[in-house]
Amino acid sequence: MRQADAGTSAREATRPVPTGRSGEAATSTTATAPAKSAAPAQPATRDEPRASERPVTQQAPRPAAVATRPASARRVRLTVSRIDPWSAMKISFLLSVALGIALVVATVVLWTVLDAMGVFDQVNGVIGQVIQDGGTEFDILDFVGFTRVVSLSIVIGVVDVILMTAIATLAAFLYNVSSALVGGVQLTLTDD
Known part of the structure; x- marks a missing residue:
């Protein structure tokens, strides 16, 4: 059987x-x-709606997954192939104006501090002893007076603005020519 x-x-x-x-x-x-x-397989009953008739429900967002291994920093290698001369000129102009203003302010502050400390009077006394010319008095402020020093620092600041702007623009043109010949500067950037 x-x-x-x-x-x-x-x-x-x-x-x-x-x-x-x-x-x-x-x-x-x-x-x-x-x-x-x-x-x-059991057919759908009247109480149970068909799959096409069931309402679509949105699921709650899942919580972010916890990384099991430490994320390593990404490295991207980029090449600076061209520098726009117009943008280089604008940036260098603004930076050189800022440096010129800083030069004038630093000159005013330094001269005021030296005058408050009495440095100019001491220099006058030392030079007067060295020269020892009874009829003529030496005054260093005739050479390094406040108006002369500030005027000189303003002139140096204006020349600095013109030179730095011209040099930066010329450097951008030269960089573009050299990068067209041999390639640009390569940078490696990392994502921390």
């Missing part, structure tokens, strides 16, 4: 299974379990 059951289950496993199309059948050559163990 057992041999007959084994033969029957083997025949059922190789028996053609209908696929739903008329006249076509698929055969299965592997038997894993009897057909009775599989539960039949």
Whole structure:
């Protein structure tokens, strides 16, 4: 009786299974379990809506995943192939104006501090002892007076603005020519 059951289950496993199309059948050559163990698919009941009729619900956003390994810094290699001469001129002009103003302010502050400390009077006394000319008095403020020093610092600041702007613009042109010939400056940037 057992041999007959084994033969029957083997025949059922190789028996053609209908696929739903008329006249076509698929055969299965592997038997894993009897057909009775599989539960039949149940049709949807009236209480349960079909998949196409179910309302679409939005899922709550998932929390950010915790990194299991430390993130390594990205490295990007870039090449500065061209510098715009107009932008180089504008930036150098603004920076040189700022440096010129700083030079004038520093000159005024330094001269005021030296005068308050009495440095000019001491220099007058030392030079008067060295020269020892009784009829002529030496005054260093004739050479380094406040108006002379501030006027000289303003002139130096204006010349500085003109020279730095011209040099930076010329340097941008020269960089563009040299980078066209041999390539630009290569930078490696990292993401921390």
